[in-house]
Amino acid sequence: MASTIFESIKESLVGLFKGLYPAFDVFCEEIPKTRHDAPEPDIEDYIFLDILPAANTTASAYHTDRRVLVDAALHTASESNGEYLRIGQEVDGAVRPVFRFTDGGEDRAxxxxxxxxxxxxxVLHCTFTLSFRDSLEEPPQPPLMEELDIHISNTERT
Structure with a gap:
């Protein structure tokens, strides 16, 4: 289970791209073999997901507006612009108009x-920004003051 919202987004994106392109290798941290590292063959069909927290803005004591920039870099062995245009359209259809993920057991959209x-x-780059409000659970409010009975006596001293 992801420990941060950014890890939740990353896990959902990895699952999304592995579902779209099961033959591709999907990376988020580094790509180990793309330049003739013997004895293993080069990785030719891969997706590198760059997930960058762009801004965290306080909206209130319990709400934070977040922006996360996502750059999906896709490489194919053919390096064909026609194929890249087709893939770009597929990626667009998969993330737009709504990107869905699960954060802390809750479904988010x-x-x-x-x-x-x-x-x-x-290399094909499909770039988009996720802008959303993150809410913390507000602590329970203390009980309101109940009715106050006041008795005033009017005694004068001499």
């Missing part, structure tokens, strides 16, 4: 307004 798709150095 975040509206993703747009996905940027571009090819740089023969």
């Amino acid at each position: 975040i509206t993703v307004p747009d996905v940027s798709i571009k090819v740089v150095d023969r």
